[in-house]
Amino acid sequence: MTTMDVRGYLTRLGLEDISGPPSTELLFALHRAHVERVAYEGLHAQLGQTTGLDPAESAARIAGGRGGYCYHLNGAFAALLERLGFAVARHLAGVQVRFEDPPGVLGNHCALTVRSENRDWLVDVGLGDGFHEPLPLRAGVYDQGPFSYALTPSDVVPGGWRFTHDPRGSFPRMDFAREPVALDVFAEKHEWLSTSPESSFVRTCALLRRDAKGVDSLIGCVLKRVDASGEVVVELETEHDWYTAVADVFGLTLFDIGDEQRHELWAAVHARHEARKSARDVDR
Missing domain, CATH: 3.30.2140.10 (Arylamine N-acetyltransferase)
Known part of the structure; x- marks a missing residue:
């Protein structure tokens, strides 16, 4: 695994001058900057480019002006947060692409949760048109700008959670399991999504x-x-x-x-x- 260029990554986010210990305020600032400045894109699949799951590799692509899809974006962001002192967990997740598709935790998405100042947050910079700021990991309806989101316990994975998108969103919902996983569990799905x-x-x-x-x-x-x-x-x-x-x-x-x-x-x-x-x- 290569070394992550933290400074280059933060420069792409416009936050190269951050200082101090990890805080919820900093987490929110990082999340906002990431979704605003780093586009969700799967151009590697369109171009036949081979990309891995190494967070440092994804971070280098981001620092160089590209974006990525969930494994790239959340993989790199999780590693960046950890280097800044945050406690991060990666979760097996499933985005329900169409309303007629059954919900499930199929591994087509990697979700993140972060523990900050004695609270758990759902953090996700890899949903494309998802939320602008982290959501508190508790059941409720949350408005951000013109959009409204919901978090509820999942009915397809015990102990897991369901994120329900705004009706104008690009997908209806996303479920994720509560247990933390390593990023490499997504390798097979990543290859299929990139090449099939x-x-x-x-x-x-x-x-x-x-x-x-x-x-x-x-x-x-x-x-x-x-x-x-x-x-x-x-x-x-x-x-x-x-x-x-x-x-x-x-x-x-x-x-x-x-x-x-x-x-x-x-x-x-x-x-x-x-x-x-x-x-x-x-x-x-």
Whole structure:
């Protein structure tokens, strides 16, 4: 395992000058900065790039200007918190992607809890359009900006918890087991999600970013902003517009991707977008 560049990571978060012992205030500041500055993205799967679960590797990618999906983001963030003195636990979790899917703890997500100042918090920077600040690990309904979330005991895993997303969220709910696990238990699922033709990360290019007032998402060629005023949806029709949104809205300049790869990525994303449009037209 390589050594984590803590300073580079904190610089990406805009918090390179933090000092003092771990505190709930610091935890909240780190969480807010992470979801605002580091986009949720599975471009490695779109590009056929091999990525591991080593938190230092994920942190280096983040410091270099990229994002990642849950294993990368929560894996790196957990390690960063531990280096700053926080008590962190990783949990086997399952995101219910569609309402018709049965809930379960299938390992397609790694959830985090943090013990700070005698309280337990649900911490998650890897949900894409999830919560902006940590949630207290107790049953209740929690409003953050224009969104409302719920935490309840899980009915699919004894002793576990269920996070229910706002109705406008990209998924309905996430369950997680209470027992801590090591990050390497997700290795097999990570490989499948990154490489299988059946994986949503391989089939669909998705970028998401949360801020205090709302959520930005780019699914294929559809750019959407959701906030208190409603939804604004724009279809990006050119490669220039698509990469401009990737950079300006999601903070991903993609300097690590060459021109040929960039053209190939856009061509694949646009082709799938057009195919879906054609399929919808046929169904009408």
